[in-house]
Every structure is written in structure tokens, then in C-alpha cells.
Amino acid sequence: MSSLGASxxxxxxxxxxxxxxxxxxxxxxxxxxxWISQDKEVAVKKLLKIETEAEILSILSHKNIIQFxxxxxxxxxxxxxTEYAGGGSLYEYLSSEQSKEMDMEQIMTWAVEIAKGMHxxxxxxxxxxxxxxxxxxxxxxxxxxxxxICDFGASKFQSHTTHMTVVGTFPWMAPEVIQSxxxxxxxxxxxxxxxxxxxxxREVPFKGFEGLQVAWLVVEKQERLTIPTSCPPSFADLMKxxxxxxxxxxxVFKQVLGTLETMSNDSRLPDQCNSFLHNKDQxxxxxxxxxxxxxxxxxxxxxxEKELEERxxxxxxxxxxxMERSNVTPFFSPIASGISSESFFHSQSQESNNAKxxxxxxxxxxxxxxxxxxxxxxxxxxxxxxMGIGGFQSMLxxxxxxxxxx
Numbered sequence: 001m002s003s004l005g006a007s008x009x010x011x012x013x014x015x016x017x018x019x020x021x022x023x024x025x026x027x028x029x030x031x032x033x034x035w036i037s038q039d040k041e042v043a044v045k046k047l048l049k050i051e052t053e054a055e056i057l058s059i060l061s062h063k064n065i066i067q068f069x070x071x072x073x074x075x076x077x078x079x080x081x082t083e084y085a086g087g088g089s090l091y092e093y094l095s096s097e098q099s100k101e102m103d104m105e106q107i108m109t110w111a112v113e114i115a116k117g118m119h120x121x122x123x124x125x126x127x128x129x130x131x132x133x134x135x136x137x138x139x140x141x142x143x144x145x146x147x148x149i150c151d152f153g154a155s156k157f158q159s160h161t162t163h164m165t166v167v168g169t170f171p172w173m174a175p176e177v178i179q180s181x182x183x184x185x186x187x188x189x190x191x192x193x194x195x196x197x198x199x200x201x202r203e204v205p206f207k208g209f210e211g212l213q214v215a216w217l218v219v220e221k222q223e224r225l226t227i228p229t230s231c232p233p234s235f236a237d238l239m240k241x242x243x244x245x246x247x248x249x250x251x252v253f254k255q256v257l258g259t260l261e262t263m264s265n266d267s268r269l270p271d272q273c274n275s276f277l278h279n280k281d282q283x284x285x286x287x288x289x290x291x292x293x294x295x296x297x298x299x300x301x302x303x304x305e306k307e308l309e310e311r312x313x314x315x316x317x318x319x320x321x322x323m324e325r326s327n328v329t330p331f332f333s334p335i336a337s338g339i340s341s342e343s344f345f346h347s348q349s350q351e352s353n354n355a356k357x358x359x360x361x362x363x364x365x366x367x368x369x370x371x372x373x374x375x376x377x378x379x380x381x382x383x384x385x386x387m388g389i390g391g392f393q394s395m396l397x398x399x400x401x402x403x404x405x406x
Contacts, residue, residue, distance in 0.1 A: 008058040009070030011035070013077040016044060022088075032084055035069070042069060043085070045151075047078045053152045054080050059126045064117030066140065066150035085148060087141025090195070094136060094202050104273035107199050112260050113147040114139060118192060119253035121149075122185040130183065134191035135172040136198050170214040171205035175245055178215045186250040193242025197225050200235060200276070203287060206294075213298050221297065226290040228283035232272040234263045 017034040022043065033044045043066075047053075050071055057068035057080065072079040090110075093099055114134075121129040131138075131152065138151040174190035176183050194205050205225055206214045217223040224243045227236045238259055244250045251259065263269055276283070 008054060008068065011070040011072050011081050013072050013074050013079075016042075016072070016079075016081070018044065033081075035081065038069075040069075041084045041086075043082050044072075045080045045082070047080065048076075050078050050080070056129055056152045057082070060121070060129070062117055062120040062124075063146070064113045064148055065120065066148045082150065083148075085140035085150070086143045087145060089137050090139040090141065090147065091136035091198075093141060094198055099202050102199070102202075102277060104270045104277070107273065107277075108260065108264055110147050110199060111196055112257065114149065114192065114195060115253050115256045115260060117147075117149040118188055119257060122188070122253055128185065130185055131188050131191075132177065132183075133169065133172070134188050134195065135169055136195055137169075139195065170211040170218075171209075173215075173218075174247070175219045176247055178219050184247055186247045186252065189242050189250040189252065189256070192253075192256065193239045194225065196235070196242070197227070197239055200231065201228070201287065202280070203284075207291065209294065209298070213301075216301065217294055217297070223294065226287045228276070228286045230276050230279070230283050232269055232276060234259075234266065234269060235273070238263075 015036050017036060019032045019034070022030050022032050030043055030045045033042050034040070035042045045053075050073060054068070054071040057066075060068065066085070067083040069081045069083070071081060087093065118131070118134070121131060129152070131149065133151065134149070138149065139147050140150050141147060170178065172191045172194045174183070174187040177187050197203075198205065206217070209217070222245065225239075227239055238251075238256070241249075241251055242256075
């Protein structure tokens with residue numbers, strides 16, 4: 001930020017009385033507090049430093065975007081001060097017993113409110129803003145159950161399609177965000193589809209899977225969340241459109257709002273939706289079956305990793321024996337150390353910069369080719385050292401191409 005504090009109210013740290021911790025946001029912890037001089041209940045997100053989030057919030061004004069009051073700029077007590085939403089996060093609500101009372105009217109109302117807030121960010125705000133971390137934890141309820149989008153710590157101003165580093169939460173992230181490819185506003189459309197799925201199913205997306213496992217499933221295996229067969233077709237179609245792999249094929253939020261309006265005029269939809277919501281026991285097994293299938297895929301990835309390590313050890317042993325016979329300088333270097341340039345994840349972030357896992361993702365996807373290579377290598381070993389240095393070098397090049405070439 002070029003001029004901290006120039007575009008928003010500066011609030012003194014001593015003017016805030018802090019109460020309980022009410023959750024964590026991007027890069028900071030959120031507390032309920034009392035703004036003493038204004039006699040106002042607020043939320044304060046404590047930060048290590050003030051960056052773009054305050055600047056972004058300071059230019060936004062919409063009933064479905066959290067209201068920004070100002071920032072604390074006193075080191076080390078940096079913080080962002082916003083309105084306090086007493087109803088907690090949408091994630092917490094969907095995990096509560098109260099959510100069982102949800103009906104189609106409630107879901108449609110909230111779906112429209114989130115879409116309106118996102119349409120404002122993309123098309124009506126002074127500068128286009130891509131949220132990049134839209135999820136149920138970053139949507140909060142006011143006391144009268146109005147939804148507001150919050151936590152802009154991962155957000156960026158955008159005037160053109162641009163590269164962005166991996167940031168966000170994997171189950172809600174679009175494939176291009178996971179891969180740090182150029183992104184547009186429709187990366188938020190993908191996340192919106194996941195939030196809509198959460199409201200309809202009251203389930204946790206990709207429950208039980210770690211971040212990199214989800215990344216592999218979504219990007220390499222083209223997996224998406226399971227839409228139960230009894231889900232109303234109009235909702236199912238909207239979610240599928242939001243989750244298209246090609247960003248340009250996803251609807252922008254103006255189109256989402258148009259679709260929701262059409263759905264609200266469908267006289268058959270309330271009965272379809274309420275029947276679906278109140279018969280979860282009949283379709284939850286479909287989601288559980290998908291999770292089990294994905295766990296099997298993940299176990300296959302672990303097995304492939306073990307196989308790759310074992311092959312690397314055999315190659316080292318074979319090289320040592322060859323060196324003993326031919327008296328040549330060793331030329332083998334571990335396969336895993338040379339795969340980073342072909343890494344499936346191009347991001348430099350901590351979550352995605354796992355070159356070995358990335359290479360294994362490709363290895364598992366090319367399982368048949370890999371098994372053919374392994375058989376050839378084993379036959380070569382069984383046949384002794386007759387292939388010589390040149391043959392061994394060719395075999396290594398083939399191995400690298402097979403394991404990391406895709």
C-alpha cells in the first residue's frame with residue numbers, strides 16, 4: 001500500500017476492548033471487541049502487518065459485504081476493524097442442529113445474497129476485486145440472518161487476467177488457482193458452486209482429505225463433489241456449470257443471478273428441494289461411496305510412491321555394481337531430486353511446492369506406461385550387466401521421461 005491510513009479511519013488500539021476469539025481468517029485471528037469511543041460492537045482481525053485487505057475493504061460498500069470501519073496501524077498491534085456479525089459463519093451454521101430446519105426459501109435467499117455480493121465485487125465495485133477464498137467460513141450471518149462476505153486477506157484488485165500465487169483453501173479452489181495459472185473472476189464462481197453444495201447437503205467438501213490430496217483429485221483426476229441423484233435438476237445443473245474445468249465455460253455472477261431468478265419462478269422447485277433436504281438419509285450414502293472411492297485412489301498414489309522409491313534404490317545398487325565392473329565415474333542422481341522442473345504444481349507456495357508428490361501424481365496417472373518401463377528395467381537387471389554404460393544411460397533417460405514426462 002502506498003499511503004497507509006490515507007483512505008480509511010485510523011483507530012487507536014486503546015480505543016478497543018477485546019473479548020473472545022471468534023475464529024481465524026486469512027493471515028490473522030478475529031476477535032469480538034467493543035469500539036469504546038463509538039460504543040459499537042465490532043470484529044477485529046489482528047495482523048502482523050497491514051497490506052491490501054484494508055485498502056480493498058475501504059472502497060467497498062454493499063449490504064452483502066462486511067462493513068469496514070477502519071484499521072489499527074500501531075505496531076505491533078495491527079488490525080482491521082469491521083462490523084460484527086453475531087450469527088457466526090455459514091460453516092458453523094451448516095454444522096449445527098439448526099441447519100436441519102433449512103428449506104428451499106432459505107437456501108434460495110442465501111444463494112442470491114452471496115451471488116449479489118460477488119457480482120458487486122466483480123462488476124460494480126470501484127475496482128474489480130477477485131476474492132479467491134470464497135467459502136462457507138468466509139460468509140457470516142448477521143443477527144437477522146443476512147449473509148455477508150468477509151475476509152479479503154487473499155483478495156486482489158484486478159484489471160486484467162493475471163497470474164496469482166496459490167492462496168485459499170483447496171476444497172473450494174478452482175483448478176487454475178491450485179496450479180497458479182492465470183485466473184479471472186470465474187475462479188470465484190467455482191468456489192460459489194462449492195458453497196451452494198454445502199448449503200444443499202450440509203456436508204463438508206472432500207471430508208477427510210488433506211489439501212494436496214484434494215488438489216490431485218480436482219486437477220489431475222478431474223474429480224468434483226458428488227451431486228446426489230435426487231438433487232433438484234436446476235440446482236445440479238448450476239453447480240456443474242460452476243465447476244467446469246475451463247474457466248470461460250463457467251457463468252459470471254450476473255448469469256448466476258439470472259439462473260436463480262428463473263429457478264425462483266419454477267413452481268415445482270420448492271417441493272423438489274424440500275423433499276431432497278428432508279430425506280438426507282436416502283442420498284447421503286452416495287456421497288460416502290464417492291469418498292471411499294477417492295480414498296482408494298489416494299491409497300494407490302501412496303503405493304506408487306513406495307514403488308518409485310524402491311526402483312530408485314534398485315537403480316543405485318545397479319549403478320554401484322556397474323561401476324565396480326567398469327571403473328567409471330558415477331553418473332546416477334536420484335530421480336526425485338530432478339523432477340522439480342516438471343512439477344505438476346507450478347506454485348512456489350508452501351502448500352503446492354511439493355515436486356515429488358507432483359511427479360507422483362503424473363506417475364499414477366500414467367500407471368500402464370510406468371508398469372511397462374518397470375518390467376523392462378527388471379528384465380535388464382535379470383540379464384546381468386550386458387547392456388553397458390550407453391544402454392544404462394538410455395534406460396535412465398527413459399525412466400525420467402516415463403516417471404515425470406506425463
